[in-house]
Amino acid sequence: MCLGIPGKVTELYEANGMKMGKVDFGGVVKEACLEYLPEIEVGDYTIVHVGFGISQLDEEAITPSSTSALASANSTKRKRMRR
Amino acid sequence: MKYIDEYRDEKVTRGLLDEIGRIVTREWKLMEVCGGQTHSILKSGLDQLLPPQIELIHGPGCPVCVTPLELIDKAIALAQRSNVIFVSYGDMLRVPGSERDLFSVRAAGGDVRIVYSPLDSLKIAKENPDKTIVFFGIGFETTAPANAMAVAQAKRQGIKNFAMLVSHVTVPPAISALLESPDVRVDGFLAAGHVCTIMGYWEYEPLVKKYNVPVVVTGFEPVDIVHGVLMCVKQLEEGRAEVENAYARSVRREGNEPAQAIINEVFEPCDRPWRGIGVIPQSGYKFREAYTYYDAEQRFPDIQTIATKESSLCISGQVLQGLKKPNQCPAFGKECTPQMPLGATMVSSEGACAAYYRYARFAKTALQDLTQKSNTVIPSEARNL
Ligand code: SF4
Numbered sequence: 001m002c003l004g005i006p007g008k009v010t011e012l013y014e015a016n017g018m019k020m021g022k023v024d025f026g027g028v029v030k031e032a033c034l035e036y037l038p039e040i041e042v043g044d045y046t047i048v049h050v051g052f053g054i055s056q057l058d059e060e061a062i063t064p065s066s067t068s069a070l071a072s073a074n075s076t077k078r079k080r081m082r083r
Numbered sequence: 084m085k086y087i088d089e090y091r092d093e094k095v096t097r098g099l100l101d102e103i104g105r106i107v108t109r110e111w112k113l114m115e116v117c118g119g120q121t122h123s124i125l126k127s128g129l130d131q132l133l134p135p136q137i138e139l140i141h142g143p144g145c146p147v148c149v150t151p152l153e154l155i156d157k158a159i160a161l162a163q164r165s166n167v168i169f170v171s172y173g174d175m176l177r178v179p180g181s182e183r184d185l186f187s188v189r190a191a192g193g194d195v196r197i198v199y200s201p202l203d204s205l206k207i208a209k210e211n212p213d214k215t216i217v218f219f220g221i222g223f224e225t226t227a228p229a230n231a232m233a234v235a236q237a238k239r240q241g242i243k244n245f246a247m248l249v250s251h252v253t254v255p256p257a258i259s260a261l262l263e264s265p266d267v268r269v270d271g272f273l274a275a276g277h278v279c280t281i282m283g284y285w286e287y288e289p290l291v292k293k294y295n296v297p298v299v300v301t302g303f304e305p306v307d308i309v310h311g312v313l314m315c316v317k318q319l320e321e322g323r324a325e326v327e328n329a330y331a332r333s334v335r336r337e338g339n340e341p342a343q344a345i346i347n348e349v350f351e352p353c354d355r356p357w358r359g360i361g362v363i364p365q366s367g368y369k370f371r372e373a374y375t376y377y378d379a380e381q382r383f384p385d386i387q388t389i390a391t392k393e394s395s396l397c398i399s400g401q402v403l404q405g406l407k408k409p410n411q412c413p414a415f416g417k418e419c420t421p422q423m424p425l426g427a428t429m430v431s432s433e434g435a436c437a438a439y440y441r442y443a444r445f446a447k448t449a450l451q452d453l454t455q456k457s458n459t460v461i462p463s464e465a466r467n468l
Pocket of ligand 1: 396397399413415419420424426427428429436
């Protein structure tokens, strides 16, 4: 039930007074309500749950107890991002 | 796919597992609260890959599983009415009621529809002005803002032929109840990442102080889960009890405030019964006065008196409280299978019994799943959203 999938916002528009958008999940594009993410813009990533964006993913977030293994995950992430 | 692949990386997972192995000196029982985490743990075989001192106990975090039988029976009664279109998340259809499930109502001609978003039920309402659309509003805090928005939109758009059967539950009161129970021994909690995405994690701070038990906000991919376990074990080994966040890319301490605001506009806290567990004080949401027009139980008062019948074999209440593992249930895989379920925990996509049935025998080769790349998985997952 609490399943949420990260996707990239590709389009923003308004419907019935709500902020809506198209979100791309690796090729599958779905409509989502983004009313709870006032700052989200095209190109940002969100987690979508039952058709609603619930968070704007933070690229820079590094957890407080970053471990060596995790640091390497983060550096892989950085490399991917630069491409 | 970004935000998935790097968190399913086998090397990183192994590195974190090794680190746990290096620091652990004694046995610890950790409860993962969310059923989505339970499935991820069994799918990737983490329960078997963690050092033997770490036991993962599966928590009550499956809204489908804890929806009271009485509500399922009410849903079934409503779905059978010719003037009702019953709309639900797909997960609820196979959950056994006293006599039957929603699927069998549909097979017998009832108009039961599955939607991707609760907003879709408003479209159905507009297209069918001569019917009442009843939406099955279940879920934890993660789903509550979406369901609340559907109700708020119905009001704003003047949609009158829409009602919601509400069975919303909330996590922190359930954790308190588990900690108060003399039978449950849990050394640390992995809190549910998407519940905390909405609500933040400040609510756990007084709990951690009161019960001196670590809580680590944890995500759903293998790297996330092992990272959560590592942070929790570190605290335990160092004799600390704090709230920490191992899912910082999605969760902030204060949570998602606009989403909390819509929950508070439409719902207010109430006591809720949890299937198999019993009433937990202030552990759910009901409609606020201003929105009771949309309450299906008030719109259809004659569904109130239905006698329920629970399977005498099913021990899902003990499974949901972490007192028993699903394979300790005498009916597991015998009288009870996903095809012929006795309890909701065997059919829900987050139910622990379903996870044990689906993955337990593949446990040895589970590491293959761990490295499965998202481009083959995500589109189908996204379709089921
Ligand atoms: S295996 Fe079936 S009967 Fe046993 S607890 Fe799980 S759902 Fe209930």
